[in-house]
Amino acid sequence: QQPVQSPQAVILREGEDAVINCSSSKALYSVHWYRQKHGEAPVFLMILLKGGEQKGHDKISASFNEKKQQSSLYLTASQLSYSGTYFCGTQYSGAGSYQLTFGKGTKLSVIP
Amino acid sequence: EAGVAQSPRYKIIEKRQSVAFWCNPISGHATLYWYQQILGQGPKLLIQFQNNGVVDDSQLPKDRFSAERLKGVDSTLKIQPAKLEDSAVYLCASSSAPRGGKDYGYTFGSGTRLTVV
Numbered sequence: 001q002q003p004v005q006s007p008q009a010v011i012l013r014e015g016e017d018a019v020i021n022c023s024s025s026k027a028l029y030s031v032h033w034y035r036q037k038h039g040e041a042p043v044f045l046m047i048l049l050k051g052g053e054q055k056g057h058d059k060i061s062a063s064f065n066e067k068k069q070q071s072s073l074y075l076t077a078s079q080l081s082y083s084g085t086y087f088c089g090t091q092y093s094g095a096g097s098y099q100l101t102f103g104k105g106t107k108l109s110v111i112p
Numbered sequence: 113e114a115g116v117a118q119s120p121r122y123k124i125i126e127k128r129q130s131v132a133f134w135c136n137p138i139s140g141h142a143t144l145y146w147y148q149q150i151l152g153q154g155p156k157l158l159i160q161f162q163n164n165g166v167v168d169d170s171q172l173p174k175d176r177f178s179a180e181r182l183k184g185v186d187s188t189l190k191i192q193p194a195k196l197e198d199s200a201v202y203l204c205a206s207s208s209a210p211r212g213g214k215d216y217g218y219t220f221g222s223g224t225r226l227t228v229v
Binding site: 002030032034040041042043044046047049087089099100101102103104105 | 116145152153154155156157160168170203215216217218219220221222223
């Protein structure tokens, strides 16, 4: 079952913050976050396992709310290099193969 | 460390023709995935291998798509015959997940852009 991402697109000026959400209607085992630049491969950012932990990677961090089956990606003090499409991928509890299902993506554009 | 290698980078074929894509994962990565990414959408899993065994091929259109990973290293994905709706980027990914593909991030290759005309 495909997770739902919001917003679909966002435009930021350098230095501004953004939040991207990823929601599931099924119980989640984990959430992955990837960034894909135009014409390039998706690049792994971080993985969050159930337990409500928050992770950080430079000025990009994410949280996992197990009660709401939702994850949020936080980008602070955005840089031009943050531009790209962000995908969340979800793995579900009880799925033997732990298939990673991606959302439709959130296109982030950072302008000077 | 070398990344995930894929070839060819681009391919244009006519409908009903066949095509094959090759992937060499990161050395030592036991789990290999093939994803299909249609323009403007997220990647969709086609097949997942653990070493040379298939873990999940539930979304692989088996009437036309086939994949193999004979020696547990590199892999080939084939489409025969191709349809117009197969136009997409085919991404190969690998992870060091020892079992079931969980708890580890994936490393993706640059993909093969397939155009079916």
